[in-house]
Amino acid sequence: MTRAVLRVTAAGPLCSVQDGGRAGFLRFGVPASGAMDRAALALANHGLGNPPGAAAVEVSLGGLTLEVEEGALSIAIAGGGFLLDRGSTRLGSWQVVTLREGDRLAVRRGPWGAWSVMAFAGRLIAPDWLGSRATHALSGLGGGAVTKGQRLVVEDSRLLPERPIACPVWARPRGEVAVVIGPQDRFFGSDRIDLLLGTTFHLTDAYDRMGVRLRGPSLAPQSALAIPSEPVLRGSIQVAGDGVPVVLLADHQTTGGYPKIATLVGSELDGFAQLRPHAAVAFRAVSPEQAVGMARLRAAALARLLER
Amino acid sequence: MTMPPRAVPVADRALLVELGDAVAPEVQAQVWALDRALRGDPVPGQVELVPAMVNLLVIFDPLVTDHAAVAAAVLARLASLPEVPQDATPREVLVCYDPPHAPDLAAVAAQTGLTEEAVIAAHLAGEFRVAMYGFAPGYAYLTGLPEPIRLPRKTAPLRAVPAGSVIIAGGQCLVTTLTMPTGWWIIGRSPTRILTGAEAHPFLFDVGDRVRFRRIPASELEQGA
Numbered sequence: 001m002t003r004a005v006l007r008v009t010a011a012g013p014l015c016s017v018q019d020g021g022r023a024g025f026l027r028f029g030v031p032a033s034g035a036m037d038r039a040a041l042a043l044a045n046h047g048l049g050n051p052p053g054a055a056a057v058e059v060s061l062g063g064l065t066l067e068v069e070e071g072a073l074s075i076a077i078a079g080g081g082f083l084l085d086r087g088s089t090r091l092g093s094w095q096v097v098t099l100r101e102g103d104r105l106a107v108r109r110g111p112w113g114a115w116s117v118m119a120f121a122g123r124l125i126a127p128d129w130l131g132s133r134a135t136h137a138l139s140g141l142g143g144g145a146v147t148k149g150q151r152l153v154v155e156d157s158r159l160l161p162e163r164p165i166a167c168p169v170w171a172r173p174r175g176e177v178a179v180v181i182g183p184q185d186r187f188f189g190s191d192r193i194d195l196l197l198g199t200t201f202h203l204t205d206a207y208d209r210m211g212v213r214l215r216g217p218s219l220a221p222q223s224a225l226a227i228p229s230e231p232v233l234r235g236s237i238q239v240a241g242d243g244v245p246v247v248l249l250a251d252h253q254t255t256g257g258y259p260k261i262a263t264l265v266g267s268e269l270d271g272f273a274q275l276r277p278h279a280a281v282a283f284r285a286v287s288p289e290q291a292v293g294m295a296r297l298r299a300a301a302l303a304r305l306l307e308r
Numbered sequence: 309m310t311m312p313p314r315a316v317p318v319a320d321r322a323l324l325v326e327l328g329d330a331v332a333p334e335v336q337a338q339v340w341a342l343d344r345a346l347r348g349d350p351v352p353g354q355v356e357l358v359p360a361m362v363n364l365l366v367i368f369d370p371l372v373t374d375h376a377a378v379a380a381a382v383l384a385r386l387a388s389l390p391e392v393p394q395d396a397t398p399r400e401v402l403v404c405y406d407p408p409h410a411p412d413l414a415a416v417a418a419q420t421g422l423t424e425e426a427v428i429a430a431h432l433a434g435e436f437r438v439a440m441y442g443f444a445p446g447y448a449y450l451t452g453l454p455e456p457i458r459l460p461r462k463t464a465p466l467r468a469v470p471a472g473s474v475i476i477a478g479g480q481c482l483v484t485t486l487t488m489p490t491g492w493w494i495i496g497r498s499p500t501r502i503l504t505g506a507e508a509h510p511f512l513f514d515v516g517d518r519v520r521f522r523r524i525p526a527s528e529l530e531q532g533a
Binding site: 023024025026027028029030130136138139141179180182183228229230231233235236253254255256263264265266267288289291292294295296299 | 316317318319320321322324330331355356357358359360361362363364365367370371374375440441442443444445446447448449486510511514515
């Protein structure tokens with residue numbers, strides 16, 4: 001049996017172990033978590049012959065630096081236009097890379113994108129919670145945060161030929177995002193819906209794996225109301241009484257008492273997550289039927305890439 | 309008041325089935341009954357159900373179905389729900405009200421005009437129902453806090469309140485599972501684990517369960533559940 005041990009020599013905030021997510025526990029207050037860019041996770045894993053949802057390390061804009069203490073293995077990096085240095089060699093992201101004992105690898109922010117995924121040829125050893133290694137930020141349950149000084153152990157490590165991974169055009173950051181209006185649009189006047197759809201908003205630094213606050217005109221609901229707390233989804237645009245919209249992301253709370261003016265179509269979530277703080281974003285309304293069509297097109301496009 | 313149900317599309321993958329506008333026992337009973345019916349016999353493409361106070365989110369797989377098909381199936385199911393309320397599973401939660409585990413007990417007594425023992429007696433007399441989970445893993449909102457000990461939230465939240473705290477606000481009670489800030493009143497500590505750690509049944513309650521509290525001395529709390 002082979003294994004590789006990687007020591008984390010530097011890690012930006014919000015680097016964590018993630019996988020395809022922990023579905024099925026929303027009713028118990030547990031969001032799915034999982035990679036912010038799920039297609040990137042699937043493509044990185046596919047590049048190594050892993051199942052698409054296998055556990056990997058998600059790298060934030062703060063970057064990640066590793067040193068191979070023991071063994072050798074291949075890794076794959078996908079998601080965002082990050083930069084990769086192995087020793088003094090500059091490598092692109094979106095590729096399969098070989099690491100040998102003593103190698104030093106730095107993954108850092110590049111020209112575009114906010115999240116990258118580092119998948120491993122082998123099994124990343126990390127704690128499991130409810131059948132998933134995805135880290136839930138608030139509780140720390142699951143695979144856990146990746147921090148400086150930590151050792152990542154990969155069992156059954158393998159070496160594969162270095163090669164690029166195709167980066168689909170839809171993996172780029174998405175400055176115009178399709179939403180379905182609602183489900184609580186009745187609490188907002190039509191002027192607020194027009195503002196949502198007719199204005200450019202900006203992401204703010206109030207951004208983590210739970211959600212991101214937007215900057216733009218106030219979308220305050222018509223009356224200050226206390227609606228009974230109700231379920232929310234990844235991609236819900238929730239508006240508090242102050243009129244500030246917040247887009248809920250992978251580690252979102254499962255219920256909330258603020259009305260949701262609109263919800264991102266699922267196929268837009270990966271591209272939205274690749275927007276950086278201060279990036280501009282506009283919202284475009286589609287019908288529920290169109291949204292279902294988008295989900296099917298995206299699933300087919302990803303399936304074609306995963307068949308290669 | 310119940311109202312005609314609405315099935316509102318949410319993005320590409322869910323329907324919010326709204327059964328009322330305000331929290332009421334008959335609305336909750338309908339949410340639980342629909343939840344139970346759909347869990348027992350899922351509609352095609354159903355992925356996940358999230359029951360809440362006045363509505364139920366039905367998440368589906370858009371690759372195999374769509375909003376219209378799910379709405380038709382769910383509304384048909386709603387029309388054929390059993391009239392008779394179904395049995396709820398009873399659960400018992402242990403609670404210690406002794407210092408230092410009940411830092412707000414004296415304040416609750418002062419604000420309600422009761423003695424501390426009367427506050428405890430009222431809490432122990434509560435017949436709670438699990439209304440929904442939310443906020444954080446295992447945070448089960450229990451409705452049915454007796455009227456005499458209902459208070460609005462504190463004006464300022466307290467930081468780093470330990471997991472296992474028994475907290476109350478408005479008509480609700482909750483047993484925390486994480487060390488977190490809270491603006492609710494901390495009236496006791498429980499060794500009962502809501503996150504059970506058991507693979508087959510990782511959460512103690514399901515929505516709709518009946519909950520009673522049973523008092524334990526500090527010595528028993530310190531031994532663990």
